[in-house]
Amino acid sequence: MRFSGKTVIITGAASGIGAEATRLFASEGATVFASDIDDDGGSKLESETDGDVRYRHCDVCSPEDIRKLMDGAAGETGGIDVVFNNAGAGGARPGIDEIEPDEWDRTMDLLLRSVAMGIRYAVPHMKGRKGASFVNVSSVAAVGPGYSPTAYAVAKAGVLHLTKCAATDLAQHGIRVNAVQPGFINTNIFTSSLEVPEEMVDTAKAAIAQMSSNAQPVMRGGQPRDIAEAVAFLASDAAGFMTGASMIVDGGITLGPRHSWDPETPGLFEALEAMEKQAQGQS
Numbered sequence: 001m002r003f004s005g006k007t008v009i010i011t012g013a014a015s016g017i018g019a020e021a022t023r024l025f026a027s028e029g030a031t032v033f034a035s036d037i038d039d040d041g042g043s044k045l046e047s048e049t050d051g052d053v054r055y056r057h058c059d060v061c062s063p064e065d066i067r068k069l070m071d072g073a074a075g076e077t078g079g080i081d082v083v084f085n086n087a088g089a090g091g092a093r094p095g096i097d098e099i100e101p102d103e104w105d106r107t108m109d110l111l112l113r114s115v116a117m118g119i120r121y122a123v124p125h126m127k128g129r130k131g132a133s134f135v136n137v138s139s140v141a142a143v144g145p146g147y148s149p150t151a152y153a154v155a156k157a158g159v160l161h162l163t164k165c166a167a168t169d170l171a172q173h174g175i176r177v178n179a180v181q182p183g184f185i186n187t188n189i190f191t192s193s194l195e196v197p198e199e200m201v202d203t204a205k206a207a208i209a210q211m212s213s214n215a216q217p218v219m220r221g222g223q224p225r226d227i228a229e230a231v232a233f234l235a236s237d238a239a240g241f242m243t244g245a246s247m248i249v250d251g252g253i254t255l256g257p258r259h260s261w262d263p264e265t266p267g268l269f270e271a272l273e274a275m276e277k278q279a280q281g282q283s
């Protein structure tokens with residue numbers, strides 16, 4: 001019961017990582033304000049989760065919605081202890097040579113400004129609360145290109161820098177700020193962001209589950225629980241000496257090129273060895 005008596009805010013809580021984090025924090029005694037734009041999914045989560053879960057509508061692209069969420073939760077419970085800035089989607093897909101300004105802005109509002117404003121409007125309710133902390137969702141896409149569309153990757157890299165700057169701004173108030181960088185986690189984000197037609201969603205989900213199970217050195221698919229556990233740790237007193245840090249939870253997907261861990265994928269040295277053997281066989 002690491003979060004007994006604590007007030008926890010989670011954005012994007014109706015699905016995937018946010019829903020699992022809601023279940024975990026609630027199971028450990030927190031009052032969880034689970035927010036989303038998916039009101040049906042959020043209400044279902046509230047009614048089906050054991051513990052004190054209160055669903056609230058909040059579009060993180062709207063600073064006013066975020067302010068109301070934070071003020072409302074603090075008004076009900078007396079303050080805020082933990083904020084998990086999690087809401088997100090895949091963002092605009094065009095590359096840098098084709099993306100339109102409004103697509104760029106919408107992606108930044110959803111993935112980066114949302115986190116900044118999530119911090120901005122929660123802080124007044126966190127000052128003076130022992131052990132108060134933020135956990136922001138970044139991504140392995142912040143490590144380098146190749147994991148996501150460009151705008152998403154840039155926004156998630158921004159979340160890492162924001163985490164460090166906010167950690168220094170808020171240290172004087174005893175508030176910690178950390179980030180988590182999930183790898184390939186099997187959630188609805190892939191089908192919803194890709195706007196897969198309704199009739200293909202089940203097939204697409206099965207294919208994604210299959211892909212996620214062998215996409216990284218750890219030989220299973222990443223699950224929302226893997227990320228929720230890291231978030232709970234970062235938000236807990238056990239991480240009391242961590243601030244401005246980021247935890248990569250990716251089954252090793254960013255460790256190195258595929259041939260470094262997958263015996264089925266030959267790398268340069270294996271290819272050279274094979275060529276040498278072939279040449280020796282010919283001589």
Ligand SMILES: NC(=O)c1ccc[n+]([C@@H]2O[C@H](COP(=O)([O-])OP(=O)(O)OC[C@H]3O[C@@H](n4cnc5c(N)ncnc54)[C@H](O)[C@@H]3O)[C@@H](O)[C@H]2O)c1
Pocket residue numbers: 011012013014015016017018035036037038041058059060061086087088089090110137138139140181182183184185186187188189190192
């Ligand atoms: N799944 C992965 O592989 C992965 C990897 C790295 C990072 N992430 C990040 O983790 C976070 C959670 O993603 P997920 O995988 O659980 O996806 P998901 O689609 O299962 O859940 C995302 C939730 O965010 C909500 N949401 C979308 N736009 C919103 C808005 N404007 N305001 C409020 N809520 C909104 C959705 O309704 C949904 O409930 C996202 O920020 C995502 O970028 C996911």
